[in-house]
Amino acid sequence: MxxxxxxxxxxxxxxxxxxxxxxxxxxxxxxxxxxxxxxxxxxxxxxxxxxxxxxxxxxxxxxxxxxxxxxxxxxxxxxxxxxxxxxxxxxxxxxxxxxxxxxxxxxxxxxxxxxxxxxxxxxxxxxxxxxxxxxxxxxxxxxxxxxxxxxxxxxxxxxxxxxxxxxxxxxxxxxxxxxxxxxxxxxxRPPVQKAIDWWGIILLVIGIGALQVVLERGQTDDWFAANYIIALSVIAFISLFLLIWRQLVIDNPVINLRVLKSSTLAISAVMTFVLGFGLLSALFVFPLYTQRIIGYTAFQTGTILLPGTLMAAMISPFLGKMIQSGIRPQYLIICGFGLTAAFGYLMSRNSLQSGDANFLLPLIFRGLGAALLIVPLTALAVSELKPADIPQGAALNNMMRQMGGSFGIALTNTYIAHREAANRMALITHVTAADDLTIHRQQSYISNFMAHGANYLHALAQSIEALERVVVRQTFLLSYMDAFLLLAILNACCIPLVILTIKKKQQVKVGKVEIPDAH
CATH class of the missing domain: 1.20.1250.20 (MFS general substrate transporter like domains)
Known part of the structure; x- marks a missing residue:
């Protein structure tokens, strides 16, 4: 100290x-x-x-x-x-x-x-x-x-x-x-240098490395349609299975998985995975929406994120004080998941005409929700650990957040791709030569192009291209809105899990803070 x-x-x-x-x-x-x-x-x-x-x-x-x-x-x-x-x-x-x-x-x-x-x-x-x-x-x-x-x-x-x-x-x-x-x-440092678990290191590098490549590149190469994705998935599964088995049976593991005997750490790790999933998925989807659909620059997109980030930064130290004073972290975590779910739901209600005024409140909810999750989960994860085990517990918790982010981006990207196909199919069923609105819009395009010097055939071709651009833009919009709604549902589903960890009995004491023992 x-x-x-x-x-x-x-x-x-x-x-x-x-x-x-x-x-x-x-x-x-x-x-x-x-x-x-x-x-x-x-x-x-x-x-x-x-x-x-x-x-x-x-x-x-x-x-x-x-x-x-x-x-x-x-x-x-x-x-x-x-x-x-x-x-x-x-x-x-x-x-x-x-x-x-x-x-x-x-x-x-x-x-x-x-x-x-x-x-x-x-x-x-x-x-x-x-x-x-x-x-x-x-x-x-x-x-x-x-x-x-x-x-x-x-x-x-x-x-x-x-x-x-x-x-x-x-x-x-x-x-x-x-x-x-x-x-x-x-x-x-330990007085006696322990033997290095080289096999553990090798299995970790191969297993995690293969899994990350699958997550990062799977959507790009159509997942299991690519032979190398199948091979890496098998390698990742076998390597990680052997890694877990080895770390639990040897005396000097490179990753001390025995700290997961603390059920509080284990449950916190699961919720931290969801936190990482939602945190980085939101940062993945929001720029796509604002830059592809609304027309923001990268700098404008980053700037609109700042108010929520600053709000989170302002309240984070106070959250630590609140936990220290005896407020259960689980109550703050429930509020965090609730606000993050509200962010996803409000963002899913946006349209092609949305702008800064529509984004400000949801992004503030996102920032506050992130703070209400990160601070309590970080404190809760290591609350039952001995001082010697805190570095390993912190490392596992941080790994779960990073892994959650990787899974989140990969799965959200895949979900958006699937929703694009479904939404496009739903839209083009209405864009037909028999649809009055389509006919009216196409005629207005043709008139506009001919007024700017195009002949009828050229204007007709341009009108079809314009209709296609409208369909593509609307398809992307609906798909991004679906992704925001998915994030809202995922965060809302975590609230019952947190409630299960709140018990009136079997509490463990950490300093002056009482944190429920989630056995």
Whole structure:
């Protein structure tokens, strides 16, 4: 536990490191078109810049506790910051796509380690009774980072070269490494170096890596219509099955799954998965809707997200205080799922004419809902764990959020594709030569095109193209509205699960906070 000036320097350093890691998980999304043109690659191939970072993140996160014990937490943390910063430099220097993908993977290895290590350092900086406050502070990075990414990325791409989305990490990373070296204390390492579970590491890399590729690339290649998706799915299943079995039977596992004996951690991990699913799915669908349908730029899309993000950032520290004062995290979690469900429902009621005024309230609900989920779930997940188990519990919880995000984006993308086919079929059944509204609209198009100099045959062809554009735009609109409604239903369905964990008896005490024991 730290006090005074040193304590708050550590807090600022930790939050900064968390934010830059999470910014980089979304900052590239708005730059894909520009990168594709500059590097001479297809959009599908350029998407590997995003995929490689996500794969590296999910592989390294569950290993962070083991690696921190092996190399020393302070050295490992500083090394991760420096790796992240050096890889950012090399990403900017890349001259072709596959160089960029490799360095982006290394950046993800360094960045993924920052999440769980940051959380364990932050918890050690505060006393046990103040850990809910630490959870509130840590949640700032989780909320702010992904939301700022598109804003910052859009601004840089609109005004500078795309390489600067990586170069901005350099001064921040170097400052964070320096402050960590000066102020963060080293934790004692085990006196006897334990044998490294190399088979566990290999199975983890193969299993998680294969699963992430399936999730990230499945929709692009029509899922199980592609042989490599089938092969990777089988490899992922076998590898992860063997990994779980091995981690439960050996004495020195690379991932200590035994911490999941805490039912509070296990249930929190499930809800954190849903949180990640909804959090990143919303950030995936909303830009598609505003940019493809409404006509917003990437920067405008990012800017409209800021009010909700700022509201979440403002209330997060107070939520920690509320939990510390004795309010059950489950009550806050129910409110969080309720607000997130309200966001999805309100967004599903939008139209082609919607604008900022229609988005403001739902996005504020989304921001507040995210804060009401992240802070209590972070506190609840580690509430029953011994201090030695907190790093592993935090790592597993963070992995579930990242995995939830990966599943969310993949499944939401697939759902949108299926809804596009169904919605288009429903729409074109009404766009016929016998439909009065279609005839009237087509005649108005023909008249307009002929008034601008086209002959009748040319105007007729242009009118058919115009009708097709209307159908396509309406199809996308309906599909995105369906996706928002799906998110609303998913979050609403989690509320009964949370209610089941609220018990009047069998409570466990954490500091001055009583949290129900969800056995």
């Amino acid at each position: 730290e006090t005074g000036f040193r304590k708050w320097i550590i807090v600022i350093t930790i939050i900064t490191s968390t934010i830059i890691e999470l910014i980089d998980s979304t900052i590239v999304n708005v730059s894909i078109n520009t990168m594709s043109g500059n590097l001479g690659s297809t959009l599908e191939d350029t998407a590997w810049v995003i995929t490689s970072y996500a794969i590296a993140n999910v592989i390294i996160i569950p290993m962070t506790s083991f690696l921190a014990q092996t190399f020393g937490r302070k050295q490992y943390y500083i090394g991760s910051i420096l790796l992240f910063t050096a890889a950012s430099v090399m990403c900017g220097f890349s001259t072709n796509l596959w160089e960029l993908v490799i360095f982006r993977f290394l950046q993800g290895i360094g960045g993924g380690a920052l999440l769980s290590t940051s959380q364990s350092i932050l918890f050690d900086t505060f006393s046990v009774k103040d850990r809910p406050i630490a959870s509130g502070i840590f949640s700032l990075g989780i909320i702010i980072g992904p939301s700022i990414g598109p804003v910052l990325g859009g601004f840089i791409v609109d005004n500078y070269q795309w390489q600067w989305i990586f170069y901005v990490n350099i001064p921040i990373g170097l400052a964070a490494a320096f402050l960590s070296y000066i102020f963060i204390k080293e934790t004692p």
